[in-house]
Amino acid sequence: MLNRFLLLLAFGAFAAADTSAQAQGTYQLAVLKYNGGGDWYSNPTAVPNLVRFCNQQMGMNINPDVPVVEVGAPDLFTYPFIHMTGHGNVVFSGQEAQNLRNYLIGGGFLHISDNYGMDEFIRPMMKRVFPELEFVELPFAHPIYHQKFNFPQGLPKVHEHEGKPPRGYGLFWEGRLVCFYDVECDLGDGWEDADVHGDSEATRTKALQMGANIVRYAFSGAAN
Numbered sequence: 001m002l003n004r005f006l007l008l009l010a011f012g013a014f015a016a017a018d019t020s021a022q023a024q025g026t027y028q029l030a031v032l033k034y035n036g037g038g039d040w041y042s043n044p045t046a047v048p049n050l051v052r053f054c055n056q057q058m059g060m061n062i063n064p065d066v067p068v069v070e071v072g073a074p075d076l077f078t079y080p081f082i083h084m085t086g087h088g089n090v091v092f093s094g095q096e097a098q099n100l101r102n103y104l105i106g107g108g109f110l111h112i113s114d115n116y117g118m119d120e121f122i123r124p125m126m127k128r129v130f131p132e133l134e135f136v137e138l139p140f141a142h143p144i145y146h147q148k149f150n151f152p153q154g155l156p157k158v159h160e161h162e163g164k165p166p167r168g169y170g171l172f173w174e175g176r177l178v179c180f181y182d183v184e185c186d187l188g189d190g191w192e193d194a195d196v197h198g199d200s201e202a203t204r205t206k207a208l209q210m211g212a213n214i215v216r217y218a219f220s221g222a223a224n
Contacts, residue, residue, distance in 0.1 A: 028063040029215070030079040032110070033070045036091030040084070041068075042115050046191035047083050053191075053208040054215050058148055062215075072096035081109050081218050085188045087117040090125050097128040104129070104171075104178040109218035112181040113188040116161050126171065126179065135169040135181060144168070144180060147216040149209035156206040158199065159186040180214055187211060 029047055033040050047066045054060040069075050069082065072095050076082070082103075092100065104110060112122060123135070138144065138154075145151040145168075155166035166185035170177045189197055190207020199207075 028065060028067060028079055029081045029083060030067045030069045032082045032084040033068050034084070034086075034090050034092065034096075035071075036089035036121065038086040038088035038090050038118065038121065039115075040086050042085050042087065043188045043192050043196075045193045045196065046085075046188045049193065050191045050208060050211045050215070054212050057209075058212060058216060060215070060219075070096075072099045074099075076100070076103050077106070077108070080107070081111070081215060083111050083113070083188070084122075085113045085115045085118070087115045088121065090118065090121040092125045092128055094128075097125070101129045105173055108178070110179040111214055111218075112179065113185070114181070114183045115186060115188060116159075119183055122181070126181075130171055130173070133171050133173070135171060138168045138170050138180075142168075142170075143220075144177070144213060144217045145210075147213040147220075149213050151210060151213070155182055155185045155187065156190070156203070156210055157185065158190040158203060158207050159197070161186075177217075 029051055031040070031047055048064065051062045051064055051066060054062055055064070067079070069079060071092055076099060100110070112118075112126075114122070126135070140152060140154045145154055155168050157166050161184065164184040166187075167183050168185075169181040169183065171179040171181075187207055187210060190199060190204050191211055194201070194204060
């Protein structure tokens with residue numbers, strides 16, 4: 001699997017691989033499993049619903065099966081897009097941090113959605129992955145907010161916790177956005193089945209549209 005991933009990179013990274021993979025429906029989004037006690041398994045219906053939305057609204061033909069992959073596993077390199085969420089503690093070992101770093105530098109994309117309570121734990125762990133990088137807040141004009149769906153004010157607000165606005169941060173490696181991190185947004189909650197949180201259809205639609213923008217951007221090959 002690792003060799004296949006590297007071969008795809010050699011022929012033009014995920015942007016080039018995306019075209020043939022979409023035609024075959026062979027590529028997948030995956031959920032990241034991590035240690036530390038945090039509930040990485042939150043929102044079990046979220047990513048499957050996002051995949052369904054992307055397929056229906058943008059013709060992406062992503063495999064509907066959403067596997068779970070561990071941070072330090074070689075299989076990480078099989079999946080071009082990884083989603084991570086939770087409410088609590090996150091711990092990356094040295095090997096796991098290096099594996100995630102290699103994955104992201106090699107062309108992978110990580111979306112982190114703070115499910116409230118994750119922020120204080122994920123920031124030092126991502127610093128372990130990229131000691132030389134800092135999260136930067138993305139301006140509302142950034143292309144990730146303007147793919148098929150337009151979000152002129154940035155992230156939609158799904159759930160309210162402390163009266164703070166939703167904020168989107170990124171890690172950039174050599175000009176390429178490798179990680180998008182939403183905070184005070186609960187974006188993944190908005191992807192869940194309607195009866196899980198009781199969100200309105202309008203709220204769920206906005207959340208799914210923003211999620212689809214993130215997926216589309218990750219596969220676009222855009223550099224910034």
